[in-house]
Amino acid sequence: MRTKGSVARTLGLGLAAYLSSVHALAEVSIEQGYFRASPPGVKHGAAFMTLHNSGTTPVSLTRAETEAANSTELHNHIEQDGVMQMRQVGAIEIPAMGSISLQPGGYHIMLMGLKAPLIEGQKATLSLEFSSGQREQLLLPIQKIQTQQMPSTMTHSPQGMSMQHH
Numbered sequence: 216m217r218t219k220g221s222v223a224r225t226l227g228l229g230l231a232a233y234l235s236s237v238h239a240l241a242e243v244s245i246e247q248g249y250f251r252a253s254p255p256g257v258k259h260g261a262a263f264m265t266l267h268n269s270g271t272t273p274v275s276l277t278r279a280e281t282e283a284a285n286s287t288e289l290h291n292h293i294e295q296d297g298v299m300q301m302r303q304v305g306a307i308e309i310p311a312m313g314s315i316s317l318q319p320g321g322y323h324i325m326l327m328g329l330k331a332p333l334i335e336g337q338k339a340t341l342s343l344e345f346s347s348g349q350r351e352q353l354l355l356p357i358q359k360i361q362t363q364q365m366p367s368t369m370t371h372s373p374q375g376m377s378m379q380h381h
């Protein structure tokens with residue numbers, strides 16, 4: 216009787232530990248991810264997104280991979296002598312209980328050696344790896360770059376809509 220009870224207790228604890236580790240692996244969530252559409256002949260591209268960390272310790276994005284390119288690098292933009300330059304970084308840290316945006320002019324995932332042009336309206340896979348061991352497999356849309364300086368009223372004007380060709 217005693218032995219049976221302790222076995223059941225051990226199994227229960229094991230299950231609880233398993234469930235909590237599954238929960239811990241999903242601390243980072245990804246929002247508004249997209250690839251930048253690339254003009255024909257251009258051999259590099261970029262992916263952008265917002266990363267949220269719901270955990271109480273910082274987590275870093277350490278690696279990215281896509282079927283669309285031969286390799287990827289994690290990049291940041293740094294202003295040097297008044298010129299914006301791209302720099303490769305080893306990881307992109309997401310603060311505890313915080314978020315970071317990968318966006319044009321800042322952090323981004325650089326696609327090196329595009330296998331084909333990234334065509335607006337299509338999708339491509341992107342897998343991400345984090346320092347916590349979390350892995351994510353995403354299917355992201357390919358979009359024209361979202362210019363932040365443009366007022367949103369301009370992109371939603373009826374005149375602009377009627378000019379689109381179908």
Ligand SMILES: [Cu+2]
Pocket residue numbers: 290291301323324325
């Ligand atoms: Cu870059």
